[in-house]
Amino acid sequence: MIGYGEWVTTAPSPQLFTQDFWDDPHPVYAAMREQAPVHRLQLPTGMEMWLVTRYADARTALGDPRLSKRVGATANAAALAPQISGPLTRHLLANDPPDHTRLRRLVAKAFTARRVEQLRDRVEQLSAALVDAMRAGDRADVIDDYAVQLPIQVICELLGIPQDDQAEFRRWTGVLVAGSVDRSGVPEAAAQFLAYLRGLIATKRADPADDLLSALIASTDQGDRLDEDELTSMVFLLLIAGHETTVNLIGNGMWTLLTRPEEHRRLLRDPSLIPSAVEEFLRLESPVETATFRVAMEPVTYGGVTIPAGGVVAISLLSADRDPARFPNPAEVDLGRPDNQHLAFGHGIHYCLGAPLARLEAQIAFRDLLAAFPTMRLAVPASELIWRPGVLIHGTTTLPVQLR
Template sequence: MTTTLYGPVFRADPHAVYRAMREEGPVHRVELAGDVEAWLITRYDDAKAALTDPRLVKGVLHPPNRLGIPKDVHSAITHHMLSADPPDHTRLRRLVSATFTPRRIEALRPRITELTVQLLDAMHGLGEADLIETFAFPLPIAVISELLGVPVEDRDSFRDWSNLVTSPGDRRTESPGAVIALHGYVQELIARKRRAPGDDLLSGMLAVRDDGDRLTEDELASTVFLLLIAGHETTVNLIGNGAYRLLEERERWVELRARRELLPSAIEEFLRFDSPVQTSTTRVSAAPLTVGGVDIPAGAMVLISLLSANMDGERYPDPEHLRLSRTGTPHLAFGHGIHYCLGAPLARLEAQIAFTGLLDRFPDLRMAVSPADLTWRPGSLIHGLEALPVAGLTPRHS
């Protein structure tokens, strides 16, 4: 039996759908968009093992060109480490990691704080606003622009293209043009950084070498796209989903304002409870394998539900209760194994600064609609709200 996922019922309450699937069994045949069938792994232990199983590979995949963009553009945005297996993955990750260092990330802290203050200033006095549009989206795109060295005068265009590339629903028709324009801009930016390097990640990736090896033009462009889409989307939804859960039962907001020492564990709980990346990127079984007692044939498409695994009651006590103080239960929100998210430290840093700013600035923040009025974005990859209307954007006067 094949289950159809990601329709209206799923968008209304994805946790309920995954709960039913876990109770029924650990692995399910599911139908994706375009009548594509895949095997979906839903329980924690099986998911963690699958993320490191060498029989589940990516290198045999040719990422589908569903947007109909030119072949050369498609090639130039899909040659990155998330779509590669060892030894290619090992080489790409080593080259990118050499410049995307913890020191570089920590050096962004003052600028992230400054950008956060600017966005909160712009929200002040609005009364009501969509927290995704006014805060959760623009902060990460500004940070990734800083990281890559995108000039200030180009950032409005860069943000517009990024928004269109990642837009769900009816705006997907605008994505091909945005992908082509963004690719052209990235090529131009690479050429500019080659002529005049700066103290930014892109310049660092251009300069890095390992025994004479270096990133190719397609690998550079693809890595920029990966950082833009994967890294940016993760942080948008970490902030948006976390704010939603704090305001859904507002005593959580009050508790976190009073007990700031809980912020690090709260961020990890947001990641566990509402994993920003819903499923792993696609893998293919290079050989037959058995997962949770279910036989998966060779050549099958396999997805691993990070969102479902992180709510598995066999792994987490009382998993559907969001506890700001929960500790000692590592999650899979950033993946596991060789494809563990390279940008996880940056996402955590942005979330820490973003939530600190919101808690300080808007003590009266509350949801402006009922939780039942909110919808989750469509699709199998991203787990995030389409919008989060909030009120209370004027600080309490003492």
């Protein structure tokens, strides 16, 4: 049995999945990319997996139909009873065609580009209110005071979820996304989340409103509609994906600027770069470190390494998007980087349905934060910041700043 965090290679093996690794994973990933395209690892929970690290292989694997999302390939599945895991794993990211095709078609009918664009005014209002609240002091925490608040308010309003419940979502999702390294709180958090979602859906069925959840309940396609478990699972996915990733997109982007003063000044001088800057933040410090797990349904080979049938496959988006074979000078920030086809939102049939909303929120966030606090700077040395543990999500736990 291999020890967790060890590479299965003949070279000396650095430790992965430690706090030092999470605080700066890039040197380790760079060494792994150089040594081999795929590595067999063991997570702290005991799960063994094959990690894909290079861009070309990652892009291929993300769209490879031989890798299944259906067969329990989640970090938390082993920690949950079937009556809990079942209703929470019927969503888009846990299904293959034809079920995935059907689910995406039904959800896309409710989660339209038009509905997202209609949110622009409301996102701007929420952002302005958060910025105004930050102005009350000279110091703030970009994560707690802004990056957490904006996306969770947006997704809760979009779904029609009471504002008073947002703190609970943050607690539940925080436990669940860290389940790849610490499963101790996963069963309780998942059970509480499931019970809440079932009650919420029942309420919306009885009293529909003009929100996404009511639209999902009513959405049909030639008489087809989401069943109860599919609905529950889809709302579960939207709540986690709809705020966890955007929290870290905003936080990681601000960290990038605050640790690179020249690029910070460049964006202040030319706000028209914000859309391309958001893409560069996504590439450079992807908020999703590793795509949700897949299982090889037959032997598959990437870069000359064969993963056996039944192998759990993880695809490192964070590593792939710094592959020098695809991106020149990948560790450098280029706010106007051309041809920035990063993998932060995935690729293929599982490409993130919420990407337009995440981009909208992030562009408004950087516009407003930079305009309101042009002299913002870190309030502590960058070396003191702690990055979140876990295989799925990449972001700082806090980002204390001096506003003036």
